[in-house]
Structures are given as C-alpha cells and as structure tokens.
Amino acid sequence: MSTMITEECINCGACEPECPNTAIYAGGVQYEFNGKMFDALSNDFYYIVPEKCTECVGHFDQEQCAAVCPVDCCVPDPNHVESEEVLYARAKTIHPEKEFGELGASTSHFRKG
C-alpha cells in the first residue's frame, strides 16, 4: 500500500526531500506523473501521490517520510494495499536508469525481521 499523510500534518516540509520517488508535494502544488502535471490532491497539507509511492521498497528499510515526520502523520493508506512485488516493480519503472539488486532487509520494510 502507499503511504498517506493525515490531517495532522503541520506542513513542516521535512518529508518532501526525503522521498526517493518524488512522491510528496506541498498542499496546493501540482504534481508530475509520467511527464504530465496534475492538480494537487490536497490544498491544505502535504500529500503523497499513490502512483509514485513504493513505501520506499527498493531504496530503504523503512518509509523515509514516516521516519522524519515530527508528528507521525505519514501512515499506511488502507485504501491502497499493495504487495512488495507491485511496489518493487513500481520502483523499477520510476527509476529505469537504476540497477536494483535483490531485495533485502535494507531495501524493503517487508523483509525486516
């Protein structure tokens, strides 16, 4: 599933630069997806584009937005439940130039003990 930002967001902006997939945008700011621009998904808070979020699979062992958020408002989105396989395929699609190795504990929160 993708990660979502709840209404508890205080708009501090700490999460945006941490996302390896450029999936986080400030409220009211248009987002880019597949070379096209789309209207903001939230006008009031930072938001995550589900089609660009991989729960950091392929990059890190935990969701980087959740790791830095001071108010713990980056949480799993129950409306976007996805498998590790789907998320990993998305990471590869978003970064066609990157050499991804086998997923492991350091590159997928699904593999953490």
Ligand code: SF4
């Ligand atoms: S979970 Fe990872 S990929 Fe998804 S929005 Fe947060 S930092 Fe970006």
Ligand code: SF4
């Ligand atoms: S780090 Fe948390 S509080 Fe700050 S902008 Fe991101 S979601 Fe909002």
